[in-house]
Amino acid sequence: AQKITQTQPGMFVQEKEAVTLDCTYDTSDPSYGLFWYKQPSSGEMIFLIYQGSYDQQNATEGRYSLNFQKARKSANLVISASQLGDSAMYFCAIPISGSARQLTFGSGTQLTVLP
């Protein structure tokens, strides 16, 4: 079964600095993808970034980038130039094995950006 581990329950970062949120995973699927979602205090889940296991280059979306290290089974999210609005819960997710469309989520990391 798939397993996602986020070992940082809470993180603090100074505004304008970069921060890395850790995510490790365990899967037996030969092909898979890794997802990151952001959940502000209002509760909605916002899709941030995705990378497939066979993608050659690390994915980037604006200030978000994925530090994907397949051998270590890690897919860390890097947020550059943190903003106060980045304060939120961040979830890493991986597809459920055998499923074409469902995800299993990690326990999340609460990021707080300090002014």
Add this chain to the structure above:
Amino acid sequence: EADIYQTPRYLVIGTGKKITLECSQTMGHDKMYWYQQDPGMELHLIHYSYGVNSTEKGDLSSESTVSRIRTEHFPLTLESARPSHTSQYLCASSAYDRPYEQYFGPGTRLTVT
């Protein structure tokens, strides 16, 4: 911009009541999902649908039921609410050609007293 809506946003209700949480999306997505999330915890899939008249249970057992009579609508029903049902319920949808890019609604925070 994703357009997926959930109502109500907040609901406080007494034990034994029947409730329906509404979820609608205007993106024409085939796939829709319901997740349950306790405060500060990970999401757990409780129901999903691949299209009209298609519903399946997710990896977390739930006493709730769902229906998919129309593509855009995926309501979740609890026949008899209990305090153990207190949680946040998140609805999501995804397109056929991008199944993992799930768009989430704002969620419904349910409290059963």
